[in-house]
Amino acid sequence: MKKISVIITAAVMAAALFSCSMAEDDDKVSGTGSVAEVSTESVTESSEAPSEISISTEDESxxxxxxxxxxxxxxxxxxxxxxxxxxxxxxxxxxxxxxxxxxxxxxxxxxxxxxxxxxxxxxxxxxxxxxxxxxxxxxxxxxxxxxxxxxxxxxxxxxxxxxxxxxxxxxxxxxxxxxxxxxxxxxxxxIQNGWDEAYLEYGAYIERFADYCRFLYAMDNGYYNDACWDLWTPEENNRETSVRFMVWLDYFYSTPDNDLMKKFFTVCSEYKYPAAEWDAAWTEILSGSELEGHDIDDIWQMYTSSDFAKLKSEVRNEGEVSELLNAYDIRGKLTD
Structure with a gap:
């Protein structure tokens, strides 16, 4: 609902009163079409020079x-x-x-x-x-x-x-x-600044990468995050849906001189490889690392057979450390 307050100069007021005198009702004019309701309560006089009608609104939403x-x-x-x-x-x-x-x-x-x-x-x-x-x-x-x-x-x-x-x-x-x-x-x-699904192996990489960063860069070393958000869900049983696989790949195989997840981000950002050509994309991402020459599906099997894929990442209370983080100082590697 909007309330409108109308301030009318003395000249406009005189014209309004003249119009009222011509109506059937000597006290007010009302209608349902183009005729508006005029009330003397909303009319004030001003000693200043005439100016345009001033309208102020208040929107209750x-x-x-x-x-x-x-x-x-x-x-x-x-x-x-x-x-x-x-x-x-x-x-x-x-x-x-x-x-x-x-x-x-x-x-x-x-x-x-x-x-x-x-x-x-x-x-x-x-x-x-x-x-x-x-x-x-x-x-x-x-x-x-x-x-x-x-x-x-x-x-x-x-x-x-x-x-x-x-x-x-x-x-x-x-x-x-x-x-x-x-x-x-x-x-x-x-930061992704508009990744294009047509140039990703899976369109789901947009959200999975955001979740990967959520886990890795969580505020206060995950003090709040780890008690209300889980790194793993039952649906994460393949590379398309797994956030933890990205964390594993980064933790074990990225180095300061060969940052695999930065290379992954770069490939996703440059629109270089259409979805059907991501075998070549993985070759570029893994080049120079211990995984160079390995097929990405074989690497997935390496991950799923590791304890990293199975350890719990959730905690019951804020500030507690999960099984996964007790075993692997994942966030600490960022400061190394």
């Missing part, structure tokens, strides 16, 4: 409140972070490892199912995770460094990404209090 945030709410996330709070946006700009990044939280349709503290945590997640992922993969495609996250009470399940714009259902974190790393997944889609 959009929350009418000032954002309950101050710049200092985000202190300590990174050194030198610039924060501006205005209108329905929180705009943050900062530099990490010599690269300039920005994140804009768009809260015009935020109904506070996501709490203030959770939005601060999402800010921390961006500045902790996005620069790390960008440093490894973002330079391949010149991926965007300016990102927006709209927290909105809208009609979709969890979150989705279009270009540099991430959309998060306001109710999701209201009901799933610690699933912050769903945004880590979406940030990967920004």
């Amino acid at each position: 959009i929350p009418s409140f000032r954002l309950p945030f101050k710049a200092e709410d985000f202190d300590g996330i990174i050194d030198g972070l610039s924060v501006a709070v205005g209108g329905s946006d929180i705009i943050q700009k900062g530099t990490v490892d010599g690269m300039n990044y920005s994140i804009t939280f768009q809260l015009g349709k935020w109904h506070r199912y996501t709490s203030n503290d959770q939005i601060v945590t999402l800010s921390k997640l961006f500045w902790q995770c996005y620069p790390k992922m960008y440093k490894r993969f973002g330079f391949v495609k010149g991926s965007p460094t300016d990102v927006s996250i709209a927290v909105e009470d809208d009609d979709y399940a969890i979150s989705w990404t279009s270009g540099t714009h991430i959309h998060l259902n306001d109710r999701w974190l209201g009901e799933n209090k610690t699933d912050f790393d769903c945004i880590t997944h979406e940030l990967v889609h920004v």
Whole structure:
């Protein structure tokens, strides 16, 4: 519903009153077609020079409140972070490892199912995770460094990404209090910057790679992620659907000088190999590694026969370490 307040100059008021005197009802004029209802309560006089009619609207579908945030709410996330709070946006700009990044939280349709503290945590997640992922993969495609996250009470399940714009259902974190790393997944889609399924062995690689990064770069070393999200599901029984296979391939066979997952990202980004030619793509990805010369299906069998494929990755409580991570310091390898 919209409420409209109309301010009319003295000259316009006189014309309106004259029109009223010609109507059947001496007090007011009303109708259902082009005749509008005129009320003297909505008419005011102005001593200023005549001006155009001023219309203000209030849309009840959009929350009418000032954002309950101050710049200092985000202190300590990174050194030198610039924060501006205005209108329905929180705009943050900062530099990490010599690269300039920005994140804009768009809260015009935020109904506070996501709490203030959770939005601060999402800010921390961006500045902790996005620069790390960008440093490894973002330079391949010149991926965007300016990102927006709209927290909105809208009609979709969890979150989705279009270009540099991430959309998060306001109710999701209201009901799933610690699933912050769903945004880590979406940030990967920004870095992918438009992979084309026609040039992927499987179109599912788009989502599987995002999940691979979600696990590897999860905020606070997986403190929240590992208690609410599992690396393995029963459907992951082939290369098309397996996230863990990517983690295994990376952990055991990538080196600083021959980063297999960076090569995988590059092949997916360059649109070099149509889906039917991915045998050649795998040859390029595996070149120079211990797996060079092996057929990718044979490599899959090596993976499925390993304990890595079977160890539990989920934990019951936040901060606990899974069987998989107790056996293999997967995230620690990133800092080696």
